[in-house]
Structures are given as structure tokens and as C-alpha cells.
Amino acid sequence: MTEVRLEIGYEEYEDGQTIIPLIEQLVADEEKSQALTSLVIGDWGGAYERTPVEFLPTLIDAAPKFPNLRRLFVGDMSFEQCEVSWITQTNLGPLLSAYPQLESFTIKGSVDLALDPLEHENLQELVIICGGLPASVLQAVYGGKLPNLRKLELYLGVEEYGFDADLEDDILPFLNNNPFPKLVSLGLKDSELQDEIAIAAANAPVLAQLEELDLSEGTLSDKGAEALLNSEAVRKLKRLNLNYHYMSDEMLNKWRRLSQQTGLIVDTDEQQDLGEEWRYPSLTE
DSSP states (O other): OOOEEOOOHHHOOOOOSHHHHHHHHHHHHHHHHHHHHHHEEOSOOOOOTTTGTTTHHHHHHHHGGGTTTOOEEEEOOTTOOOOOGGOOOOOOOOOOOOOOOOOEEEOOBBBBBBBBSSSSOOOEEEEEOOOOOOOOHHHHHHHHHHHTEEEEEEEOOOOOGGOOOOOOIITTHHHSOOOOOOOOOEEEEETHHHHHHHHHHHHHHGGGTOOOOOSSSSSHHHHHHHHTTTTTHHHOOSEOOSSSSBBBHHHHHHHHHHHHEEEEEEOOOBOOOOOOOOOSSSSOO
């Protein structure tokens, strides 16, 4: 795999530089552009106020020059560069459409994010990392035409940073009426509703086709964990990710015993302080 990362630093941004010349330089290097299989767009400078709109046309026009591109990540920046909940995105649907050969698409940041259209024949992996996922994006993903999608990973986040979805209308449909026939890995994570999601997931129809369920990074407690533990459908999975949680030692012991009995791989690392009055998902400010 040949991966290239493009970004500009703070001083470059202050000097008025943009990421556009870096994309153009990559296009101009025929050997590198032809070999490119993975492209990571990091900090494009002032991501808290500037959107990818400025460089999106250049990246879309470059598509014919990147015939072997399979993985694309837009917004891969550290919190020192820009807090995740401040990263300003835009409608990335046209970008996805410009690369019909793409297999993996990762987005970080959800302010002003849209995915219209969300139609792709070859996409196998879609990951959205954020501090709060808007209902509009959840609805766009659920309504997307992604017949070959195998992995869907959504950071749901908290209301303070943009999450405004309804559990019944916007989240549970992924569990109860999954629209992706080839999906084998589903992540509904980083949520302050993690217990409610876990309880709904415990006997959800989607489990019949999954190999992995990811409910990590949220406020999962023994309440939600107990429902998962008692589910025969959960025991038939290959992997269950509950990393970063508020489960008790007693519950962790139950998971260890279940794992030994069934072979189910359960990640229960990063137990949080159960004495805390307030419980927070992992990826918040």
C-alpha cells in the first residue's frame, strides 16, 4: 500500500498557504499518483472555520490521476491541531462519487457535514469520527445506497457537540432493519445512550449477519451489559468491542467466563471510574 498524507501546519496557514498546491504537486508526480492507494487529508488550516469546500474541487478533478486509490481519510488531525468537535466539514457526497473505485472512506468532524448523494457500488468501509453526529447525517447514511458495505462505524457523541438524533427513529433502524446486505461489522459507539443501544442491540435482527458489534467508547454500564450477556445472538458473534466503559468488576468477570466458554472475543479494556457522578463518552471535549 502506498499512502500519502497531505496537511499544512499552523505557521503555513498563518502565512496564507493552503493544501491545494500539495494536491496539485501529487497530481503532477505521475509515478507517485499512479501508485497511490491511500490518501490522508490532515489539517487543511484553520479547520475550525475553513471547510474542505476550498480544496474539494481540486481533489475531485484529481480523481482520474489516482486510479488505484482505495482508501480516503478527510480530517485526520489531532486535538492540538483542532478539537474534533470544531472540525468544519461540508457536503462530501460529490467527493465520494468522484472515486468509484474507493473501498474505504473515513471522515473526522461533523460540523456542517453532509453526504449527498451517498451512492457507491464499491465502498466496503465507512467511518465517521466526531463528538456529536447530527440526525441528518445518520439519516443520510441509513438511506445510502451502499450494496457492498461491510463495515460501518459511527461515533454518535453527545448533544453538546452536535448529536440531535432520536434513538427510536435514527439509531435503532440500523439494528432492526439494516439496509446493508453485506454488513459484517457495525459500530454504534461513543454514545451517552450506550446502555439503551446495547439493550436494543442484544436481540436485534442485524446480529444474524454480523461478525463484530462495536459498542465501545460510550457510557455502557452493567445495565446494558447484562442484556448483551444474556443474548444468544451476541454469543454467536466473533467479536464484541466494549472498550471504554462503566461496567463493574463483577460484570467484567462474567465476560471473561463467557469468553472462555464460547470463544467470543470481548474487549473490555479501559474501565472508567464507577464512582464518578457524571459519565462521559470517550471522544468529547
